[in-house]
Amino acid sequence: MRDHGGNIDGARAQFGGNASDWIDLSTGINRVPYPVPDLSAAAWQSLPTQTALTSLKQAAAKAYHTTASILPVAGAQAAIQMMPRFRSVGLARVLGPTYNEHAASLRAAGWTVEDVGTLDALSGADLAVVVNPNNPDGQETSPKELLALSSKVGHLVVDESFADARPDLSLAPHMDHLNTLFVLRSFGKFYGLAGLRLGFVLSHPDNISQLADMSGPWPVSGIAIEVGRRALLDSEWAISTISRLNQEVCQMDSLAQTAGWTVRGGTELFRLYETPSAQNAQYKLAQKHIWSRIFPWSPTLIRLGMPGTTAEWARLSEALQ
Known part of the structure; x- marks a missing residue:
């Protein structure tokens, strides 16, 4: 199946809310983007x-x-x-x-x-x-x-x-x-x-x-x-971003383990966890308008990208509790 993350339209159709209400953690896209410069x-x-x-x-x-x-x-x-x-x-x-x-x-x-x-x-x-x-x-x-x-x-x-x-x-x-x-x-x-x-x-x-x-x-x-x-x-931006992401990996894994999930891997831009039911975990997060990634070939694995702001981290922490 050619299933992917980022299908936020489908999440909104099922769980409601405006686009601005959602935190899309279903992809591995950095949510603290490079600042776009003025263009010629x-x-x-x-x-x-x-x-x-x-x-x-x-x-x-x-x-x-x-x-x-x-x-x-x-x-x-x-x-x-x-x-x-x-x-x-x-x-x-x-x-x-x-x-x-x-x-x-x-x-x-x-x-x-x-x-x-x-x-x-x-x-x-x-x-x-x-x-x-x-x-x-x-x-x-x-x-x-x-x-x-x-x-x-x-x-x-x-x-x-x-x-x-x-x-x-x-x-x-x-x-x-x-x-x-x-x-x-x-x-x-x-x-x-x-x-x-x-x-x-x-x-x-x-x-x-x-x-x-x-x-x-x-x-x-x-x-x-x-x-x-x-x-x-811009090597300075890249070095700073890598440092931030390395710190956030620990923060994300700690939140997930507090929720009773087991770390199964990932990278600096997303983490993979084992849960009793990935579908149930995704459903509960989606009720809080946080979208995640699950896989048709696994009933237990869920993947989360990294939040981008302090407010997003707080919402994820509350939802996982």
């Missing part, structure tokens, strides 16, 4: 130039500490939908359970897809997918393990949508122009600007050239270029 008239009025796109790619290379070639795209989702079309269909294996769009996009393009539970089981696939750190359980795979795996599969796609707060896990600095590797990065989650629709594909120059032909001359908007470049170069 050209960002709104002109088609993006190659010079502007190059400046964005340079900012991404610096932020991700990589020498790989980079293609900006309209969110990591756009990259996920491009991957099945990169090469002829074959056997794909996805390390799961994980973000379901990888398998869904591959199947929609005609691939045979196997969901596997261990890294070793990916070996032999024409295309293998690893989300690192994983969504929703935060499982971590080291760059060393991923590099070893890359020689055992046709192509390896590593989705690093939640790696901004864990640069030690990122494969981006270690790619060395290997033509079997793709790294996908999301901008909107960590920077809290998912509506901007910006992400990146990192790979060998030949691979990026092929994907660039698929994506066309203007893969992202002038607004995304201008905001994205500014944010990616």
Whole structure:
């Protein structure tokens, strides 16, 4: 099933309230977003130039500490939908359970897809997918393990949508122009600007050239270029945000444990908990207009993103009590 968080319209239809009444914790999007700067008239009025796109790619290379070639795209989702079309269909294996769009996009393009539970089981696939750190359980795979795996599969796609707060896990600095590797990065989650629709594909120059032909001359908007470049170069904001999120992980886990939930993993942008009944837990939170994420493949697991303000933290604390 292609189920997702962020379906706040459905929550409102069932539980009422205005959009402003709700705290949407069903996604892993940072609720303390990067402050959007004043934008130039050209960002709104002109088609993006190659010079502007190059400046964005340079900012991404610096932020991700990589020498790989980079293609900006309209969110990591756009990259996920491009991957099945990169090469002829074959056997794909996805390390799961994980973000379901990888398998869904591959199947929609005609691939045979196997969901596997261990890294070793990916070996032999024409295309293998690893989300690192994983969504929703935060499982971590080291760059060393991923590099070893890359020689055992046709192509390896590593989705690093939640790696901004864990640069030690990122494969981006270690790619060395290997033509079997793709790294996908999301901008909107960590920077809290998912509506901007910006992400990146990192790979060998030949691979990026092929994907660039698929994506066309203007893969992202002038607004995304201008905001994205500014944010990616703001290392002070990133360091401060990582520090805050690390503190909030402890705060969130403490609240959940007080409610009788068991920590099952997560990342700095969301946490995963085991409850007696995930559906019941979601229902009770929704009555307080707090939306959460549960999964069709588990009756007990619930995922919560991090609140963004003191008032939101207070509402969540009260609801969990």
